[in-house]
Amino acid sequence: MIPQDLKYTKEHEWIRVEGDTGTIGITDYAQHELGDIVFVELPQVGAKVEFMKAFGTIEAVKAVSDIFSPLTGEIVDVNTALETNASAINTDPYGQGWIIKVKMTNPSELNNLLDAAAYGKLIGQ
Amino acid sequence: MSDKQTPFYHIHQKLGAKIIPFAGYLMPVMYDSITAEHLRVRNSVGLFDLTHMGEFELTGSGAKDFTQKLVTNDVSKLAPNQVMYTCMCYEDGGIVDDLLVYNLKDRIYLVVNASNIAKDFAHIEKHKPANVKLTNLSDQTALLAIQGPMAEKVMRQVTDYPLETIKYYYAAEGKVAGEQILFSRTGYTGEEGFELYFPNELGPKMWDVIYNKITALGGGAIGLGARDSLRLEMKMALYGNDIWEKTNPLEAGLGWVTKLDKGDFIGRDALVKVKEKGLTRKLVAFEMEDKSFPRQHYPILSGGKQIGEVTSGVISPSLNKGIGMGYVETKFGDIGAKIEIGIRGQNHPAVVVKPPFYKNASHK
Numbered sequence: 001m002i003p004q005d006l007k008y009t010k011e012h013e014w015i016r017v018e019g020d021t022g023t024i025g026i027t028d029y030a031q032h033e034l035g036d037i038v039f040v041e042l043p044q045v046g047a048k049v050e051f052m053k054a055f056g057t058i059e060a061v062k063a064v065s066d067i068f069s070p071l072t073g074e075i076v077d078v079n080t081a082l083e084t085n086a087s088a089i090n091t092d093p094y095g096q097g098w099i100i101k102v103k104m105t106n107p108s109e110l111n112n113l114l115d116a117a118a119y120g121k122l123i124g125q
Numbered sequence: 126m127s128d129k130q131t132p133f134y135h136i137h138q139k140l141g142a143k144i145i146p147f148a149g150y151l152m153p154v155m156y157d158s159i160t161a162e163h164l165r166v167r168n169s170v171g172l173f174d175l176t177h178m179g180e181f182e183l184t185g186s187g188a189k190d191f192t193q194k195l196v197t198n199d200v201s202k203l204a205p206n207q208v209m210y211t212c213m214c215y216e217d218g219g220i221v222d223d224l225l226v227y228n229l230k231d232r233i234y235l236v237v238n239a240s241n242i243a244k245d246f247a248h249i250e251k252h253k254p255a256n257v258k259l260t261n262l263s264d265q266t267a268l269l270a271i272q273g274p275m276a277e278k279v280m281r282q283v284t285d286y287p288l289e290t291i292k293y294y295y296a297a298e299g300k301v302a303g304e305q306i307l308f309s310r311t312g313y314t315g316e317e318g319f320e321l322y323f324p325n326e327l328g329p330k331m332w333d334v335i336y337n338k339i340t341a342l343g344g345g346a347i348g349l350g351a352r353d354s355l356r357l358e359m360k361m362a363l364y365g366n367d368i369w370e371k372t373n374p375l376e377a378g379l380g381w382v383t384k385l386d387k388g389d390f391i392g393r394d395a396l397v398k399v400k401e402k403g404l405t406r407k408l409v410a411f412e413m414e415d416k417s418f419p420r421q422h423y424p425i426l427s428g429g430k431q432i433g434e435v436t437s438g439v440i441s442p443s444l445n446k447g448i449g450m451g452y453v454e455t456k457f458g459d460i461g462a463k464i465e466i467g468i469r470g471q472n473h474p475a476v477v478v479k480p481p482f483y484k485n486a487s488h489k
Contacts, residue, residue: 032143035350036160038440039416057469059418061159061440062350 001028003094007070007110008119009052014094015070017110022071025098026058026089029123034060037089040067040082040099047075049102051109056099058089067099071109077101131176132267132328136336140346147349148239150177155348162351163442166314167486170273171347172332172339179242179263180322181249183233187256192226192233195249197374197396199387203228208294208309211382213248214392218373218399221248223364225311227296234296234307236268238364252391267328271335272318272355274487275342280319282338293488302334313352315359315486354439360410360450360480366421367408367436367450375399376452378408406433406452410480411464413447417473424467425451425475432457435466443483453477 006014012030015022031037039059049055049069056067079098082088089097114122128146137144142153153174156162165171183192193200198211209226222241227234237245242263249259271279280288286299288310296309304327312318323331339345353363362368362377374383375396385397413419419438424431438449449466457464460479465472 035143035155036158036442038160038445039418059440061163061354061442064418064420 002116002120002125004116006094007113007115008122009068009070009113010122011052011066011068012123013068013070015110015113017104020104020107021076021101022073022104023098023101024067024070025093026067027119027123028093029125030065031090031093031097034058034063034065036061037086040086040089042078042080042082043075043100045075045078049073049075049100051106051112058086069102070113071102071104072106073102073104075100076103129264131174132325133174133176133332136329136332137174137346142346142348145349148177150239152177153346153348155350156346159348159350159354160442162345162347163354165343165345166273166316166347166351166355167443167483168274169342170271170275170279170339170344171351172336172344173270173272173347173352174332175268175270175320176266176325176328177239178268179237179239179245179261180266180268181235181237181246182260182262183235183249183253183257184231184260185257187254188233189228191253191257192235193388194390195252196224196226197379197383197390197392198226199384200226200228201387204295205230206296208296208311209382210294212368212374212379213245214374214390214396215248215370216392216395218392218395219370220364220368220372220374220377221245221370223362223368223379227307227309229296229298229307240365265325266322267325267331268320268322269331269335270312270318270320271339272312272314272316272347273344274317275344276316276318278342279335279338279344283334302331304331312488313361314355315361315481315483315488316355317487351442353437354442357437357439357448357450358441358443358481358483359486360482362408362450363437372408372452373399376404376407404455407455407458408436408450408452409458409477410450410482411448411466411475411477412444412482413449413466414474414476416446417466417468418447419449419451419466419468419475425453426465426467426472427453427457427463429465429472431467432464441482447475448482449475
């Protein structure tokens with residue numbers, strides 16, 4: 001099940017755009033591939049993120065994975081609930097498992113992202 | 126070369142396992158959750174498909190004497206049906222593989238790592254004398270492991286064999302689920318458990334009988350992911366991670382299975398020299414002192430200077446912290462020594478600890 005209203009990266013992040021702000025997380029496919037997520041290294045509010053640059057890491061029992069930003073901008077909110085409950089990314093990757101909110105500086109970057117159909121194709125669904 | 130399926134492949138698929146190619150086989154890495162599977166083995170019981178492992182048989186009048194030359198541990202000490210963990214080495218003392226030796230009535234049975242089957246076979250074939258016959262049974266042999274504090278309870282329901290007569294690291298040949306098979310009280314988890322060897326064609330039947338008993342006790346199937354975290358919590362070495370051709374058993378902490386005084390064996394001369402000169406590095410167990418997680422190939426440092434590299438690392442599901450092993454220069458490897466692990470450019474504090482990491486395993 002791939003939500004239709006989101007945009008996706010080839011690195012398996014999703015972004016939900018509302019006005020000039022994007023909420024970012026990782027996809028259900030990505031959380032399943034990683035397995036049990038135990039810890040998320042989160043950035044600070046106010047930090048800058050860049051298009052397709054890593055802004056944090058996800059530690060699963062067996063592996064570690066970088067999280068890439070689908071957009072350039074400034075972090076306006078961080079899901080601090082993940083500090084004590086990183087497994088929310090496993091159980092609810094598109095809801096409670098959101099990671100950061102970014103105020104976009106260059107909305108045209110959205111054109112570089114995949115829509116649900118293209119992302120589905122990428123992961124063979 | 127396409128990857129082989131074990132006789133349990135379709136069962137794994139039906140259970141929704143995530144299946145990956147591993148050592149030439151399509152193996153289940155996880156069914157639902159590595160953490161849940163791991164804790165299931167620690168707290169109740171789990172069933173592992175380990176068919177990828179290799180099984181060799183040595184027969185003929187010279188089988189036992191040759192095995193004594195082949196491996197580092199002392200085979201002459203083995204009682205009938207006893208099983209022994211050991212290494213086998215090259216002439217230079219480097220480790221060819223770590224393996225189990227079964228001293229059975231009419232044969233020596235070897236269980237080797239899946240990724241080393243071809244290499245091990247060639248090594249043994251090269252060294253064996255004419256009065257020993259080597260047979261590779263790997264392709265026709267299925268292996269299931271039942272591991273956890275309730276493992277014996279499961280076995281009692283599938284065999285009439287007097288299990289109390291099988292001590293830790295002993296084998297038996299008897300009827301399990303109505304079939305005459307080889308099984309042993311062995312494992313790679315630190316828990317009580319059994320490993321069962323039988324022809325592939327019995328696979329689905331054996332799984333069904335045993336799996337039903339296991340699920341009735343709250344247990345379940347366990348993938349290779351939890352197998353790795355379970356063995357790491359016990360500081361059991363994994364070939365390819367913690368030991369390889371360029372490591373020797375003494376620095377790997379496997380001196381206890383390396384009997385330099387047992388008489389000649391392949392690699393002995395080199396290992397005696399290593400011991401005389403003293404170890405330059407050793408494999409240590411360490412725990413992170415902050416909320417960070419070591420992974421294979423991360424640098425190990427002391428005072429900011431690199432002293433080694435992580436060979437295995439995991440977030441321990443039992444202890445809920447980062448644990449790992451790695452080789453360090455000997456002088457930095459004492460229990461309690463403060464070290465650092467370099468994680469994405471930052472040094473995180475860790476401490477060398479006395480293994481195992483997990484102290485409450487059901488096998489004492």
